[in-house]
Amino acid sequence: MPSLYYHENILWQSGVKNIAGVDEVGRGAWAGPLVAAAVILPKRMYGLRDSKVLKAYDREVIFKKLIGNCICSIGVAEIFEINQHGLTWANQFAMKRAIDGLEQRPDHLLIDYIRLPRSLTKINQTPITDGDALSASIAAASIVAKVTRDRLMCELHGADRKIRHFAFHRNYGYGTPHHRQALMKNGPTPYHRQFYVPVVQSRQISLDDQYK
Numbered sequence: 001m002p003s004l005y006y007h008e009n010i011l012w013q014s015g016v017k018n019i020a021g022v023d024e025v026g027r028g029a030w031a032g033p034l035v036a037a038a039v040i041l042p043k044r045m046y047g048l049r050d051s052k053v054l055k056a057y058d059r060e061v062i063f064k065k066l067i068g069n070c071i072c073s074i075g076v077a078e079i080f081e082i083n084q085h086g087l088t089w090a091n092q093f094a095m096k097r098a099i100d101g102l103e104q105r106p107d108h109l110l111i112d113y114i115r116l117p118r119s120l121t122k123i124n125q126t127p128i129t130d131g132d133a134l135s136a137s138i139a140a141a142s143i144v145a146k147v148t149r150d151r152l153m154c155e156l157h158g159a160d161r162k163i164r165h166f167a168f169h170r171n172y173g174y175g176t177p178h179h180r181q182a183l184m185k186n187g188p189t190p191y192h193r194q195f196y197v198p199v200v201q202s203r204q205i206s207l208d209d210q211y212k
Contacts, residue, residue, distance in 0.1 A: 004136045005044060007128065011108055020071075020106035021137025022095050025051070025145040027087055030183075030199055031166070031173035031192045032153050033076050034087070036094035037145035038102055038109075040071040041137055048139045050132040051146040063147040072144050073101035083194050096120045098141075112138050156191060163189050 003009065011019050024036040047062050054062070066072060075097025077090035085093075091114065099109065099121060108124045109116075112131035131138035150172050157169035166182045166189065173179075173191075175198060183192075183202040192199045 004048060004134070004139065007110055007126065007135045008041070008137060016107045018104060018106045019108050019110060019137055020099065020102060021110050021131075021135055021139070021141040022099060023112040023132055023138050023141040023145055024091055024094055025142065025149045026173065027091060028175075029173035029193070030175050030179065030196050031079075031168065031189065032156065033078050033149070034082060034090045034094050035145045035149040035152065036075040036077075036091075036098040037141040037148065038073045038075070038095070038098040038106075039066060039137060039140040039144055040102065040104060040106055041140055042070060045069070045136070045140070048136045048143070050139055051142040052132070054143070056150075059143055059147050062143050066140055066144055070140065071102055071104050073098045073103075074144070074148055075099070075101060079191055079193065086195075092116055092120060099123070110135050110137050112142070160191075163191065 008019055018040050020038045020040045022036065022038045024034055026032060026034045045065070051059055075094040077094040082090045095111065095116060099106070106123060108126070109121070110131060111125055111127050113127060113129055115125060115127040128135055128138065132142040133139070153172040154169040157164060157167070165186060167178055171179045180198055183198055187202050188194065188199045
């Protein structure tokens with residue numbers, strides 16, 4: 001199994017200093033924003049893994065370590081932007097916003113799966129399929145994005161009493177059985193992405209009663 005720093009080592013050895021890992025979270029969710037993160041690791045860091053294989057407690061611990069020791073930035077594509085422009089646009093622009101928000105301009109980007117168009121960034125980049133499992137920098141970005149988005153969904157659950165039956169604080173907007181049942185019973189909320197099939201199917205249920 002290659003080192004999690006395999007791609008970073010190649011770049012470091014070639015003289016590249018500041019490498020930013022970039023990843024997004026929430027692309028497949030039925031509700032809520034899409035969140036991207038960009039992280040520049042100053043050195044090797046113990047415990048980095050793809051955010052999906054870490055327990056919530058471990059993600060929180062590593063998140064705090066990353067925020068305290070690395071250059072991190074968050075980019076968000078809001079729900080209205082996703083509904084208006086689609087997921088590809090949202091994915092790219094959330095990543096662009098995260099990259100542009102870094103306090104230090106990276107020399108190279110390691111991006112999970114996608115390549116950003118040159119119209120969005122002129123920084124050299126390497127897209128890596130399953131990058132959050134193969135690159136420490138991308139794994140770090142996946143953790144920062146995941147923890148940030150989960151917190152946003154928990155805040156959303158607590159802020160709007162009318163949507164609490166959707167349990168966004170537990171499913172974070174993803175298509176769990178409970179989420180599907182709530183959709184079919186109550187119809188979509190303003191926080192849902194209007195193009196997903198389960199959301200479309202639930203639209204016939206009037207929102208007037210829910211939001212009157």
